[in-house]
Amino acid sequence: MIGRLPRIAVLLLLATLVSCAPDAFDGGGRMLTANEVVIGLSAALTGSGIGPLGVDILRGAELAVAERPMLDVAGYSFPVRLETQDDLCSPEGGQAAANRFVADPQVAAVVGPMCSSGCRAAAPIFDAAGFTTISPSCTNSDLTSGAFESFNRMVVSDGVQGVVAADYIYETLGVTRIATLHDGSPYGEDLVRKVAARFTELGGFVVAQDAINVGDDDFRALLEDIGRESPELIYFAGFALEGARLSEQRFDARLERVIFMGADGIDTQDFIYFAGEAADGVYASTSIPVLDEAFDNFLARYVEVYGEAPPGPYHANAYDATELLLDGIASVATVTPDGLLQVDRAALASYVRTVRDRQGLTGTINALGNGEMLATADIAIVRVEDDRFRQVAIGRVRENNVMITQVDAP
Amino acid sequence: MTEQPEAIASSSRGQPGAFVRSWRDIRRNPLPLFGWLLFILLLFAALRNLLPLGQQTAEYSPEQFLRQIIFGLAQGSIYAMLALGYTMVYSVLSILHFAHGEVFMTGAYAGYFVLNAAARMGALATNPLLSVLFTLAAGMVASVIAALLLERFVYRPVRDTPPVVSLIVAVGASLVLQQGFIRLFGEAARRYPTVNLYAFPYLFPSFGCDASGTVCRGIDLLDGRYDVSFLGFNLRLLPIHAVVFAAALAFMLALWFYVSRTSAGRAMRAVAEDRSVAILMGVDANRVIVRVFALGGLLAGAAGVLYAFYNHQVSPLIGFSPGIKGLTAAALGGLGNVPGAMLGGLLLGIVESVAPSLLGLSAQLKDVIIFGILVLVLLFRPGGVLGESVAEKRG
Amino acid sequence: MNLLDVRDLFAYRGTVLAVKGVSLAVGQGEIIALLGGNGAGKSTLLHAISGLIAPVSGQVVFAGESLLNVAPHQRVHAGLVLAPQGRRIFARMSVYENLLMGAHGQRDRQLIRERMTTVVGRFPRLGERFRQFAGTLSGGEQQMLVMARALMTQPRLLLLDEPSLGLAPALTHEIYDVIRTLPQEGISVLLADQNSHLALSIAGRGYIMRNGIIIREGNSPQLQRDSAIAEAFLGNRGRPG
Known part of the structure; x- marks a missing residue:
């Protein structure tokens, strides 16, 4: 027991150091450099009664990416890719997914998590890494009370x-x-x-x-x-x-x-x-x-690609969230002298939080500055x-x- | 110590924590005191809810109490059938058959495939009785196979190791089965097709009649609900409740007869008490153990299919909760005790059903209540309600 | 031909090599005493013969057949039974059920009834306690039950492990009187007991074990003298096991 104690202490110390790292090396960690645009997607893709909600979200995001396979920044073109994590609609799952995204040097921003429990657990991790996330489905009203810088949602609150x-x-x-x-x-x-x-x-x-x-x-x-x-x-x-x-x-x-x-x-x-x-x-x-022509077209494409009507309600929200992130990246990104994409995470975050009067499938997107993207829907x-x-x-x-x-x- | 009768020796030894005798006892072991206090607290809470003392908007009537007891009996019967398996395996091997919940799930799943196939082929509509019997048989066979595989490849290799080894191995086996089913059939839950199985037209002549009222087929055993007035109580009775309860009772009685009246059952008890002496008397202990697992699997399979007829959803994860409850029921009734397992199961089902309303607590807390009661019971009667000794049986 | 031939047997008890090259023989109709103090290896030897312990090497031949590949529960059906040490009755069964366990595997009810009558005739006390739980019997009655149960298997060879341990002298004699008559029924006996004087009084021949080996063998009168010397000499009595 006594022999084990110092080892635990060392581990704790290491853990503290690691968790401090993003702050200690501020700037470097908050500037993304990559050769492609990677959007993380966190949703529950398995599980009875829950999986269909997540699959629906994934498809919405996929359709958005399919529309813009390449992102043009300052004359350069970068391929766009979705990186998916199953967040199980649980706090643990949300946390695990967030940790994987934060550890991945390629991921620019995240669509998700799917459930309010996961959003609440993941938000501090994304906060610490300076990430921007847009959840298409976390509706718990406390999430936007100002505690989380990284959290945004493309859905009306409960x-x-x-x-x-x-x-x-x-x-x-x-x-x-x-x-x-x-x-x-x-x-x-x-x-x-x-x-x-x-x-x-x-x-x-x-x-x-x-x-x-x-x-x-x-x-x-x-x-x-x-x-x-x-x-x-x-x-x-x-x-x-x-x-x-x-x-x-x-x-x-x-x-x-x-x-x-x-x-x-x-x-x-x-x-x-x-x-x-x-x-x-x-x-x-x-x-x-909003039931308009744009949405009708989107729905038609959805049915055409996936061969069935949407199994859940959040496809349009996921589509809008992905679109907004891609636009944000396109507008704040720069290109390094050696031709790599560079994204200032802080700039992306503020871009998302200051969007005004943007027309989306889910309605008029007006960021309130606290993470709410849709004041009404x-x-x-x-x-x-x-x-x-x-x-x-x-x-x-x-x-x-x-x-x-x-x-x-x- | 030559001629002292064992009986006197054991009764004077007593069980620690069985009674609170004096202040000194309490100081030495305060647990029973806490137990009593908790018990009084619970009693008070229950009384507060049964007696209308203001604040309550609608009173908790004896009628509601009775209805909840009926629900509890049905669910408790499932627990009882599982508890019988736990208790038998425990008595013979002194191990907790932790994967029993997954054996139960295996049965429910196998039943689903047969019933679903029957529904697709139309056999369910034309010959519901046969379909249901096939479903039941498939569930039982699958569970028996699962139990035997577990015995052969999981429990037997660790049979003579310390109990903690077999416990860990059992938990591992339970996870392997669960994950295996997820990999094989997906995590998604499935729904048992609805089965209308009409029976006893002579006993219930005015039930299940068609639109014209000329042909009456009796009560719907699996999917019917009937409003009945009984002693002034208005009850909604589900024949499936009676089916589940009757099945549990029949299995328990058959098992009790088997264990206490047949030569194979006697061999089982002999192995339970002293395996090596049983072997010395010519008992093939391996065969007895295999038989115990097979019987446990049979009951678990039947329970799994009945459970699914009753609660409809099956998934690779459904074994966990009933498994834990069955184990709790077995401990409640006294591990190693056949009628005790039955009693424990029914008791658990009823408590689970009644306690939240009786104590005015959230239904979310029902598991907390159940395990609280388990702790209480084991505090007062370490050997369970029916007080079988769980002391070391072998050196 | 001997009924039982043990040749050069080695066996472990737990991690201890407790039987180191024992050879012994029991002839038809014989009572053979196996003497030695606590920890001499007698019990281990009997367990190895009955199959509860698998020997590391050596031969056990019973009625001309090697028992090497015979499962312990099958040896009972071949006619070799061990009445173990320490009153190991099935405490939660009635006396009657305990005796029935001795006839396990026998389907002929008539035969079982006959055997039961014979066995109860030998131990009338058990007959009086037929429906009682065996756990409520006195120590002596339990020891009788252990023997009676073993006799219910109708063995050709009965291995008895310390039948008199912890019993009052009167009961010990009662039990020994029964053992003495067994050869007349065609039952040979290998009797392990620390009370060498008593054992040799009914046995024709005997072996003395110490530390896992046989240090002396011979007929009873001879061993009577020897064992007295051996006990005084080797200090076997009362040695902790």
Whole structure:
């Protein structure tokens, strides 16, 4: 034991030195020199109910890169490449992916991570290395409270999604008693808080609040417990597997008349597969791109390349994030005398944080300076009909007013 | 010490921590005191929730209690079937068969392939009973094979090493199986096709009738739910709950009969108590051990398929949680004790189902409650609820 | 031809070479005493003969057949059984079940019943305790059960390891009276005991072991004299094992 102690001390010392290194050699570490443009992509590409979300993000980014295979800087042309890491939609995964990107001398900037838990864990690592990241899907509202310099997101925060969801539940569905459930993730916890706050503000009652563990299989007793408060709707912020179980098992707990609603976490085809017949009539809120010609073209190309409709909601967000990073690199990069690409990380970060009035698929991109790229965006309310999520309404937040427009079935 | 009867010797020895006798005992070993305090705290919390003392918006009614118990019994039956496997292997080899959860998963997976094939071929619609039986058989066979492979290539080579070696090896085997399934079939979960298996039209003449009401096929065993009024309680009963429970009970009784009444079972108990003497009496210990693993696999396979009929999703990772719970159940009932494993499983299922509501805690904490209770029980009764001695059996 | 022939046997107990080149023979219908103090290697030798310990070298020939490749549980069915030292009964089984374990593998219920009657006839005390858990028996009764259980296998050769260890004199005599009659039933006995006087009183011949080798062999009267000398000389008695 005594013999081991000094070795641990030496290791600790080394670790401290290594973690101090970027600060100690400031300038060198924050200036990227490379012979190609490498964009890191961190998303969960495996895992039931979660993988499809990540694959959708990857495809969005791929389409953006496919459009610009070469980046021109000062007369030179550099190939563009995506470097992918599976972040497992977990804190550990996000951290591991971040560490790999930070250690890779080629990576210029990162699209991702995918889940709020991963974003929160990865952000300090990216901060320390002076990286710029744009997440297409981390919606936890705390992430942009100013703690992280590296974090940006091309998606509206849960604040917006939660508000629209609450309004839709109260105003359109006419429900006054809801129960909320989340899966313990920062994403779920935050979203539920936003929904509950807005719903109470509107005059509704949140009659039960509880949380579940990811991976649990039997929620019947919990649903029974919730049922005694006779809610009219169960709002679940989490992912597809648990969502499907809850939705299905509510039939066993005599809650079949209670509406089940989720959020973007369950807006996947996986949810419908796993919930089976119990998917029918389930609602979800999800952020959507601006429905215009540009998006239609993008979607057409997506279907053409991948042979299927998007399995998740974030393809456009990933596309916009990748585009913005490529533009940023093109505008701040220089070329060294020996023909290498050079990117000042600080300049790239400030480029991203000061973008104004840029038109993207997801809407008008206006950086607020705290990492939010989309101050407002449309939130769609979707509902499962004939084994597909279909839009039933679109919500828009303008200065704390929510406007909901019904969508007619196509 | 020539003629002192063993019984007296063992009863006077007592079990450490079994009773709190005096202040001196408490000072020497304060754990039971903490146990009591925790127990009183839990009791208080439960009472606070059962009695309407304001602040509660809706009371927790006996009806709800009963409904949750029924849910708990079903899930607990799954745990019980797994616990039986743990307990048998433990009694014979004194090792924790940590990969048992993966044996369970293997069964559920094999069942999925058969059931899915049946659904694709249309056999599921034309002959649901046969399809279900085939699914069950496939699950059991696959689990038995998995268990036997584990015995032969994992446990046997380390059989006579210190227990910690076999434990580590078992954990490793569990991971290998899990990752192997991920590599083979992907990490993605799959959904068991919905099966409508109608049965007992004579017992339930007004159930499962078609639109015209002329043909009635009885209750839907696997996917039905029926609202029933019973002693003034409004319950929603799922036949699958009864199926799972009946299966667990039948397996337990069969196993108990096998162990206590047959010559093979006697050989098993002999090997459990003293392997070398059993060998000296002409028992082929290897064969007994193989049989134990096969039986454990059989039960785990059946449990896996029933679990999947009941909870629908299967993935390479589903073995972990039921596996741990089954092990907990076995410890709760007393490792090495067949009825104890059954009791432990049911108890665990019920506690898991009822405790969060009863104590007014979040459902997220149900695992914390379960393992808390395990600690409590083992504090008071180190040998489990049914108090089998887990003291060293062999030198 | 001898029933049992052990030739030049070497065997380990754990990491210690406890049997170093032992040769001995048991003839049909004989009672042979195996004498020696604690740690002389008697138990190891018996374990090696019964197969629980695999010998490093040497031969064990039983009824003309080498036992080298015969699994220990099969040796029982061939008629070679060891009643181990230290009251190793199945404590959580009834006396009846313990005895049934002796007839393991025998499917003929009638035969089992006959054997049971014979064995209980030898040890009437066990008959009175038939349904009791074996763990509740007294030490002497447990020792009887160990022997009775071994006899249930209907052996041709019974290896007895310290049957009188820790027993009151009255019980010891009761057990020895049974052993004495075994040859009449066609059961030969190899009897290891520290109480050399007692063992030699019923044995025809004997061997004295010390430190893993046989230091003396001969017929009983001869060894009676010798062993007294040997014990005084070599200080075997009470040596820690």
